[in-house]
Amino acid sequence: MSVLDQIYEKAKADPQKVAFPEAENEKMMQAAYECGQEGYIIPVLVGDEETIKKLAAERGYDINVFKVVDIHEESYKNSVIERYVALEDTKLKEKALGRRMEDPLYYAMAMQKIGDADVTFAGIDNTTGDVLLAGQMIIGLKPGISTISSIGLCDIPGFEGSEGSLLAVGDSAVCTNPNPEQLASIAISACDTVHDLLGWEPRCAMISYSTLGSGQGELIDKVKEALAIAQEQRPDLAIDGEFQLDAAIVPAVAAKKVQRESKVAGKANVLIWPDLNVGNTSVKLIQQFGHADAYGPMLQGFNSVVCDCSRGAPVSEIKGNVVISAVRAAGAKKK
Amino acid sequence: MDRKELEEKIIELVANSYGVDASTLSVDSVFGEDLKGASVQMVGLVSEIENELDAMVALADAAACKTIGELVDKVEEEL
Numbered sequence: 001m002s003v004l005d006q007i008y009e010k011a012k013a014d015p016q017k018v019a020f021p022e023a024e025n026e027k028m029m030q031a032a033y034e035c036g037q038e039g040y041i042i043p044v045l046v047g048d049e050e051t052i053k054k055l056a057a058e059r060g061y062d063i064n065v066f067k068v069v070d071i072h073e074e075s076y077k078n079s080v081i082e083r084y085v086a087l088e089d090t091k092l093k094e095k096a097l098g099r100r101m102e103d104p105l106y107y108a109m110a111m112q113k114i115g116d117a118d119v120t121f122a123g124i125d126n127t128t129g130d131v132l133l134a135g136q137m138i139i140g141l142k143p144g145i146s147t148i149s150s151i152g153l154c155d156i157p158g159f160e161g162s163e164g165s166l167l168a169v170g171d172s173a174v175c176t177n178p179n180p181e182q183l184a185s186i187a188i189s190a191c192d193t194v195h196d197l198l199g200w201e202p203r204c205a206m207i208s209y210s211t212l213g214s215g216q217g218e219l220i221d222k223v224k225e226a227l228a229i230a231q232e233q234r235p236d237l238a239i240d241g242e243f244q245l246d247a248a249i250v251p252a253v254a255a256k257k258v259q260r261e262s263k264v265a266g267k268a269n270v271l272i273w274p275d276l277n278v279g280n281t282s283v284k285l286i287q288q289f290g291h292a293d294a295y296g297p298m299l300q301g302f303n304s305v306v307c308d309c310s311r312g313a314p315v316s317e318i319k320g321n322v323v324i325s326a327v328r329a330a331g332a333k334k335k
Numbered sequence: 336m337d338r339k340e341l342e343e344k345i346i347e348l349v350a351n352s353y354g355v356d357a358s359t360l361s362v363d364s365v366f367g368e369d370l371k372g373a374s375v376q377m378v379g380l381v382s383e384i385e386n387e388l389d390a391m392v393a394l395a396d397a398a399a400c401k402t403i404g405e406l407v408d409k410v411e412e413e414l
Contacts, residue, residue, distance in 0.1 A: 096386050
């Protein structure tokens with residue numbers, strides 16, 4: 001059974017409420033419908049109820065598969081606002097939130113913040129920037145986390161790592177040039193993401209061109225500083241480095257280059273790149289030469305799961321990402 | 336609210352969002368130099384401006400402001 005099949009099975013066992021603020025979009029509605037009809041999620045369509053119902057009927061969908069939330073209906077909106085502003089550590093007050101909620105993206109996230117949805121899934125009409133801003137403003141960042149970032153899950157034919165052919169890598173998509181604090185946040189978030197999604201015990205390597213001081217310079221200093229911050233913030237996690245890529249994932253290389261105890265060296269299942277130049281190039285190398293399937297990018301760092309899909313994504317890819325998001329949300333609840 | 340009051344209010348909001356003493360700030364304070372912080376602080380600041388001044392400034396516009404004075408200009412346009 002492939003990793004994606006396993007994730008689909010997990011989703012079916014515990015379907016989560018996924019809010020779709022771009023429900024009128026044809027591809028988004030189809031993905032929401034198929035995921036709902038096949039039992040992976042409970043799709044919550046957020047927007048103008050009349051338009052959504054009309055479009056669903058025209059497209060031949062059974063409306064009963066969806067829960068439709070009308071953003072123009074005042075009593076539920078007021079209830080969401082009331083419960084949102086009563087929460088600690090929310091940024092917007094009543095009036096500002098009410099105005100923002102005229103946009104379904106903000107409406108869906110406010111529902112998620114108060115627990116009426118588990119995930120917000122967007123990005124087909126809104127830009128990545130729109131989704132990240134709304135997420136930071138409404139959902140907020142996890143305590144101690146200083147940046148939004150992402151990881152990808154690579155399924156690499158022929159790779160025999162500590163999780164078989166699977167390897168999680170980040171950040172290859174969002175945080176351009178993280179400072180040490182941000183790089184530490186990426187590593188911590190990545191560990192939480194793979195644990196929530198796959199149930200892994202994360203073994204996270206901070207990647208560099210140096211292994212334990214074999215090289216010197218400011219690029220390496222940044223990685224070392226990030227490692228120290230991450231270890232101090234989350235001593236419960238196995239995060240180690242700085243390691244070259246081979247020292248991180250090949251036991252024989254680790255045995256030579258890492259002359260001390262390490263839970264990570266040679267058996268890392270999560271790799272953290274020092275910046276986006278490395279991250280983006282590396283994931284493309286894995287795809288092009290390793291012929292890998294790369295799932296993601298999965299956004300991380302928010303208080304709960306927000307997903308931004310590519311605007312050009314086909315329905316099959318949207319479905320995969322919806323289901324992955326739902327399983328992450330279910331995993332996070334079990335903590 | 337006149338310009339001076341608006342400047343004082345925004346300096347107060349910037350001080351809260353960035354965790355600095357308002358007395359150390361002026362309209363000439365530079366984001367990124369005098370006020371170090373990630374976009375997280377800017378999101379907090381934009382939210383506070385919405386809450387307190389009822390002005391919706393796009394994050395991209397706020398992030399493009401070099402100084403507090405430029406941000407005051409943006410907010411003034413929205414009021």
